[in-house]
C-alpha cells in the first residue's frame with residue numbers, strides 16, 4: 001500500500017523505477033534540517049523532470065523540495081533575486097515579468113522544473129548559445145550538509161554543488177542574476193543537407209541578436225508538423241528580425257517544446273544528450289540516421305537529443321563510443337544520474353569521488369548516483 005501511495009516518487013522523467021522508504025515535504029530550512037538529521041540516506045528531488053534517474057530513490061527517503069517556494073530580495077537595479085530551491089522556473093518568470101526582468105536560461109521543461117534542480121544539473125536548454133548554463137547566472141548558493149549546517153558558497157566554491165546532481169549536499173537557496181526581458185521573434189528554416197545546417201549554424205552563432213538555434217531532423221520535423229523531408233532550424237532573434245512574432249512565435253516555440261513528448265509517445269522513450277563540436281555534428285547525425293534514431297537538440301551549443309526506442313537502447317554504448325571518438329561529451333545537460341554512470345571516464349570518476357568525500361563524508365546524499 002505504501003509503495004503505491006509513493007508511486008510517482010519511485011521514478012523521474014527517466015522512467016527508471018526505484019524503491020521509496022518515505023517522502024518528506026519540507027516547507028522551510030528548519031524542516032529540511034529535521035529531515036536531513038532524522039534520516040540516514042536521502043535522495044533530493046525538485047520536480048522530478050530529470051532524465052538521468054538522479055532523483056530515483058533506491059530504498060531511501062525522498063526529500064521533496066517542491067514546497068520551498070519563497071522568492072525574496074528582488075532588486076531591479078542590480079538585477080538579482082533570491083529564491084528557495086523549489087521555485088518552478090515559469091513561476092519565477094511570472095513573478096519577474098511585470099518588472100521587465102527574466103532568468104535567461106530556458107530548459108524545455110521550464111513549466112515544471114525547479115531552480116534547485118536546474119542548479120543541481122547545471123541545466124542548459126534552448127538559449128545556451130547566447131546565455132550558456134545555469135551556473136553562469138548563479139551568484140551564490142546556500143547548501144546544507146549532512147550535519148544540518150548551512151553555508152553560502154560564492155563563485156569560487158560553487159562548482160562543488162552546481163552541476164553535482166545533489167551528491168554533495170542540498171541546495172536550499174540561491175541568488176540568481178537576471179536579464180531584461182527581450183523582444184523576441186523567430187524564423188523556421190528548412191534545409192536540405194546536414195552540411196547546410198552546419199554552415200548556417202556557424203554563421204548565425206556569430207550574431208549577437210541570435211539567442212537560440214534549435215535543430216530537428218527529418219523524422220522529428222514531420223512529427224511535430226513542420227514539414228516533410230527536410231531538416232529544420234528554429235532561429236530565435238532578440239529583436240524583430242524573425243518573421244514569426246506574437247502568437248506565431250509562441251506557437252513554434254510550443255511545437256519545439258512538444259518535440260520530446262511527441263517522440264516519446266511514438267515509442268522513442270529514452271532520450272540522450274551527447275554534446276559534440278559543430279564540425280563533428282554531421283558524423284554523429286549520419287550514424288543516428290543510419291540507425292533510425294529520431295533526433296533534435298540545441299545545435300547552437302552542440303547538444304543533441306537522440307531518442308531511442310526500447311529495441312534501439314542496445315545501440316547507446318556504440319553511440320557513446322562514437323561521441324568520445326569525436327571528442328564529445330556523453331552528457332551535455334541532463335547529467336549522469338543512474339543512467340550514464342557506466343560512461344564516465346575513470347579520471348572524472350576519481351575527481352568526483354574526491355569531491356564527494358570532501359563534501360559528504362557521511363554518505364548521506366544521493367548515494368549510487370553519478371559515481
Ligand SMILES: Cc1cc2nc3c(=O)[nH]c(=O)nc-3n(C[C@H](O)[C@H](O)[C@H](O)COP(=O)(O)OP(=O)(O)OC[C@H]3O[C@@H](n4cnc5c(N)ncnc54)[C@H](O)[C@@H]3O)c2cc1C
Nearest residue numbers: 046047048049050054107108114116117118120124166171
Ligand atoms: C520534456 C523535458 C524537457 C527537458 N529539457 C531540458 C533542457 O532543455 N535542458 C536541460 O538542461 N534539461 C532538460 N530537461 C531535464 C530536466 O528538466 C532538468 O534537468 C531540470 O533542471 C531538472 O529539474 P527538476 O526540478 O525536475 O529536478 P529533479 O529531476 O527533481 O532532480 C534532478 C537532479 O537534481 C538533484 N536535485 C534537485 N533539486 C536539488 C536541490 N535543491 N539540491 C541538490 N540537488 C537537487 C536531484 O537529486 C537529481 O539528481 C528536460 C526534461 C524533460 C522531461
